[in-house]
Amino acid sequence: DQQVKQNSPSLSVQEGRISILNCDYTNSMFDYFLWYKKYPAEGPTFLISISSIKDKNEDGRFTVFLNKSAKHLSLHIVPSQPGDSAVYFCAASFSGTYKYIFGTGTRLKVLA
Amino acid sequence: DTEVTQTPKHLVMGMTNKKSLKCEQHMGHRAMYWYKQKAKKPPELMFVYSYEKLSINESVPSRFSPECPNSSLLNLHLHALQPEDSALYLCASSQDAAGSSYNEQFFGPGTRLTVL
Numbered sequence: 001d002q003q004v005k006q007n008s009p010s011l012s013v014q015e016g017r018i019s020i021l022n023c024d025y026t027n028s029m030f031d032y033f034l035w036y037k038k039y040p041a042e043g044p045t046f047l048i049s050i051s052s053i054k055d056k057n058e059d060g061r062f063t064v065f066l067n068k069s070a071k072h073l074s075l076h077i078v079p080s081q082p083g084d085s086a087v088y089f090c091a092a093s094f095s096g097t098y099k100y101i102f103g104t105g106t107r108l109k110v111l112a
Numbered sequence: 113d114t115e116v117t118q119t120p121k122h123l124v125m126g127m128t129n130k131k132s133l134k135c136e137q138h139m140g141h142r143a144m145y146w147y148k149q150k151a152k153k154p155p156e157l158m159f160v161y162s163y164e165k166l167s168i169n170e171s172v173p174s175r176f177s178p179e180c181p182n183s184s185l186l187n188l189h190l191h192a193l194q195p196e197d198s199a200l201y202l203c204a205s206s207q208d209a210a211g212s213s214y215n216e217q218f219f220g221p222g223t224r225l226t227v228l
Contacts, residue, residue, distance in 0.1 A: 041221070042222070043118075043202050043204075043222045044202070046217070046218060089154055089155075098143065098145070098162070099168075102155055104152075104154055
């Protein structure tokens with residue numbers, strides 16, 4: 001049973017526009033969420049995280065929104081740049097534990 | 113230093129070979145992880161070391177044997193692997209496995225393993 005889902009396997013966005021990547025989870029006990037970016041042949045790179053006590057966290061061009069009632073989080077990238085083209089994984093965790101549950105990933109392509 | 117390094121980048125081995133993957137971090141992190149990632153799939157946790165002790169083994173076959181010689185190093189010893197073990201093996205580290213409230217994991221670039 002996939003506890004963390006990214007229902008869009010791919011997304012194409014024009015350079016300069018907003019990219020919105022979505023992630024849904026089923027376990028309401030998750031209280032810590034992260035987004036990672038992965039280029040081919042490289043390990044995932046941590047982007048941004050959010051705890052369940054917040055509904056928004058911003059870091060530069062990246063903003064993560066958390067809707068606990070809908071068990072949904074999203075990553076907004078504004079403005080999108082060609083270098084943002086990568087696979088994006090969301091992950092969910094219980095605070096104070098070792099284990100991340102990763103989503104299946106969304107391949108973002110930013111078109112110049 | 114905010115890097116996790118892994119060697120080798122690529123490894124090709126036969127089913128009777130014995131090889132080792134190495135991982136190193138100098139961020140003072142006390143938790144280290146091995147993940148396996150197959151193509152178009154998310155990373156899957158294999159092992160967690162916390163303070164140099166094996167904390168979690170996610171029911172990994174014994175042909176994979178982890179070792180943590182010190183707080184900066186993590187090895188994965190491979191023996192009698194199968195072709196289906198071919199994958200990207202990722203190492204990660206974090207401040208602590210379970211003691212801190214939140215634990216961002218920092219990943220290395222991975223070792224691309226091919227078993228013939």
